[in-house]
Amino acid sequence: MNTKKVNKLALAVIKLIAAVVVVILAFLLGKILLSGLPHVSWHFLTTPSRSFTAGGGIGIQLFNSFYLLILTLLISFPLSLGAGIYLAEYAPKNRVTEGVRMAIEVLSSLPSVVVGLFGFLLFVVQFKMGFSIISGAIALTFFNLPLLTRNVEDSLNNVPKLQREAGLALGLSKWHTVTKIILPEALPGILTGIVLCAGRVFGEAAALIYTAGQSATNIDFSNWNPFDESSPLNLFRPAETLAVHIWKINSEGIMPDAEQISAGASAVLIVAVLIFNLSARYLGNRLYKRLTASK
């Protein structure tokens, strides 16, 4: 066979594989959205769930998911930013640094159930934090940190070395060069990474079942004092998230409309994650354009 034919054949195979992937994805998405979206209404999105009767919603779970996401990012982003900057810009190339990198790699491949059980034993039981949002947020931080750190480090490393030299040669200190020139340039990449991580966290259930808990206590949306037990902002209340809710309904839901609720909640979850992913691309592109072309 001549090279031209080989080339054509290889291309055809690759295209076929890509098409299969797309079809599977489209089928899955289509099925979930088609069976779920008809059950989604404003009422569904805003009312609390019911355990025994039909007509419940996912209001509290939805709120919990977002609140947990924000808390998790608040904890994990600064940590990963610091670690990423250190690894990319300051860490000497030696065994210790390699060890740290390796530890991060191992951490990122831990199954989320294990992270959840670890969180349960350490925070929920040992530190007596109970099933609470804060336990969940810390567990998710463990789950999130490796990828985010990796993302920050890679984004920084992708900025050409020439830019570092330009800054230093201009008489900027290393810290200044990193924070004022390299970091802004790496921002689109970092942001994309954060939003993608947000999608992962949003859909995570296994790490939360034993940490943030499986019950959505009734919360009072008119009480914004974080120290009150019924406040939505309270850090120490158990908080079932959307993903955990779906898991629970499917394993032990006894309300008559369990199937519809599960379908609707899945659709909402998928839509939220899709929005995260699309906005990651959009934001990344826009930021990049803003940085590189005229304002």
Place this chain on the structure above:
Amino acid sequence: MEKEKIITSQNVHLYYGEKEALKGIDLDFPKNGIHALIGPSGCGKSTYLRCLNRMNDLIDNVKITGAIKLDDEDIYSPKMDTVELRKRVGMVFQQPNPFPFSIYENVVYGLRIAGVKDKNLLDERVETSLKQAAVWDDVKDDLHKSALALSGGQQQRVCIARVLAVKPEVILLDEPTSALDPVSSNKVEEMLLTLKNEYTCIIVTHNMQQASRISDTTSFFLNGNLIETGPTKQIFVNPTKKETDDYLSGRFG
């Protein structure tokens, strides 16, 4: 009369790990004027140039011995502040490397970091630096456009303006025109000629015509050694060393 020296270097050796890239360089630069460093690829021109503002410090496993002095101050002494040094010895690179900001911000960046806030002063410095760098006419209508939206030649001149804005004493240029078209190269050359009365420019170039056109003194490097240095005319017309003659007449390198 002997002209005042601004940079002196004595017996400079530089090792990248085991590899000796500079094998004892003694070279002085008189204040102001344009000084060219020439020689075949890999002979250590960039390495030497980067010793003068301590950019080699950024590379792991580099060892430097000997003495380099700027106005009689040892730049490798522990007392020397590299940040301060690099403000006095600016550098322009082979590839234009503007920051991803507006043209205006690129030029004032060094000043801002140094704490200059006065808007009038900044505006004034932007204009003079861009004019000195011969790029003012190209960009004056839209100073707030991203510097990355300029052509390579314009970017390079903005990078030069960025260096000029902090008013260094010495400007190091490592093949500043090798990525530019002839017209842009010419503009940069002409600009250097106007700067040479106030600044000491040290330029690495592979372009022999360029070296002979614009430089006052020329130094020829070969395999980590300085073979010969002297007034440009003498080096090109009447070199004393055989290696220099061979190189300039294209017999090797």
